Amino acid sequence: MRLALLLAALAATLVLAAAELRSQGEVITLITEDRYGVHRDTDLWLVERGEVLYLRAARPDAAWVHRGRVHPLVEVKRDGIRRPFVFVPVYDDRVRAFVNEAMARKYGFADRVFTLLVDPARTLPIRLEPRERRDPLEAPPPPEIRSPLAEDPGAGTAPQPEPRAAEGEGTAPVPTPGSGDRVPEAASGSGPAEP
Numbered sequence: 001m002r003l004a005l006l007l008a009a010l011a012a013t014l015v016l017a018a019a020e021l022r023s024q025g026e027v028i029t030l031i032t033e034d035r036y037g038v039h040r041d042t043d044l045w046l047v048e049r050g051e052v053l054y055l056r057a058a059r060p061d062a063a064w065v066h067r068g069r070v071h072p073l074v075e076v077k078r079d080g081i082r083r084p085f086v087f088v089p090v091y092d093d094r095v096r097a098f099v100n101e102a103m104a105r106k107y108g109f110a111d112r113v114f115t116l117l118v119d120p121a122r123t124l125p126i127r128l129e130p131r132e133r134r135d136p137l138e139a140p141p142p143p144e145i146r147s148p149l150a151e152d153p154g155a156g157t158a159p160q161p162e163p164r165a166a167e168g169e170g171t172a173p174v175p176t177p178g179s180g181d182r183v184p185e186a187a188s189g190s191g192p193a194e195p
Contacts (some may be wrong), residue, residue, distance in 0.1 A: 032067035047102035085128035
């Protein structure tokens with residue numbers, strides 16, 4: 001009986017401590033879609049670099065990470081405003097180090113407690129790239145693909161053949177070199193022929 005009360009008190013303390021730690025600093029709500037099309041909310045810490053947001057998953061196999069991988073068009077609710085993003089897991093140690101350092105600076109003591117419970121070297125950074133859309137589930141526009149030839153229209157392009165008229169339609173006789181024949185003006189449509 002005493003052991004059960006002690007365990008219940010310990011569990012309640014851990015729940016309260018977790019709630020207190022989550023309330024330290026900014027917490028956003030990530031809105032993901034599950035396999036049934038139901039939107040799921042997950043409260044998370046974030047750091048940012050410009051317009052790009054970074055989240056950190058303590059476990060790469062967490063349910064919210066799986067949902068983001070399967071349906072990468074997500075939303076973030078921040079200060080009561082929902083904005084659309086694209087969910088991109090990042091498997092780069094430099095990005096992981098940046099996110100861990102930025103989280104430590106932003107969340108201080110709460111982050112130190114987090115690192116006691118989770119190995120920061122095994123966390124998975126998630127990049128959220130902004131996207132524009134009208135519908136929460138609408139796919140982002142395809143990326144603009146620019147040809148290197150678009151910079152210099154004449155570079156590397158082969159001359160295009162002139163369109164040919166169908167046989168017997170408006171074709172004019174073409175003189176052979178040295179024959180002395182001239183193509184009549186009306187037939188060629190290009191003015192007087194040169195000798």
